Amino acid sequence: MKKLMLAGVLSLCSVSAFAEVAVIINPSNTSTIDIDAIKKIYLGKNKSFDNGTKVSPVDQNGTAVADEFNDKVVGKSSSQINAYWSKLVFTGKGTPPGKLDSDQAVIDFVAANKDAIGYIDSAKVSDKVKVIATF
Template sequence: MKKLILASALTLCSISASAEVAVIVNASNTSNLDADTIKKIYLGKSKSFDNGAKVNPVNQNGNSVADEFNDKVVGKSSSQLNAYWSKLVFTGKGTPPEKLDNDQAVLDFVAANNDAIGYVDSAKVNDSVKVVGKF
């Protein structure tokens, strides 16, 4: 019985341990972004960087990195965020960020587009992009 309880406790601890999420922009981007600005971008409330350049955010398809980002930065669960965007789309007030399949797809997109912003597992970041925040 003690082994079962210990195994259950260890499982819960490993589930709650999560990776750090890095918010990234193109390496040539000189904008300064704080958590509130990033949140506004991903909620469609801000459509440009602080230098006035248009911003092109990308999400990840419902994976653990997306869940972490939504929870830590946007402050909503994935289902709450989907409902939020559904309402905006239905009323014609917004279009959600494009969804890419994984960290590598986000890295490639952000590296290739000067106006892009995305997020990845911080362990996957490379020199092709610039980290503007870790959560």
């Protein structure tokens, strides 16, 4: 019984030990934004950075990092996010962020676009992008 309980506790610890999610922008972008602003960007409520520059958010397509970001930052599950955006698209009130399939694709997109914001596994951060927050 003790071994079973120990295994359960260890498995819970390994789930919570998931790598942090890093929110990244282009290194030439001088904006500073907090979690509330990031959430609003990913919900389509903010269309620009604090300095007035248009923002181009990019999402990840069905990755564990996307699930972690949605949970920690947006406060919704991935299925709730999909339902939210489906409603906005159907009513003509919004367009969801573009979706890419990997951390490297997000890094490349953000590095190539001054107005981009994205998120990746913090272990994958490179000098091509600037980290503005980790969760």
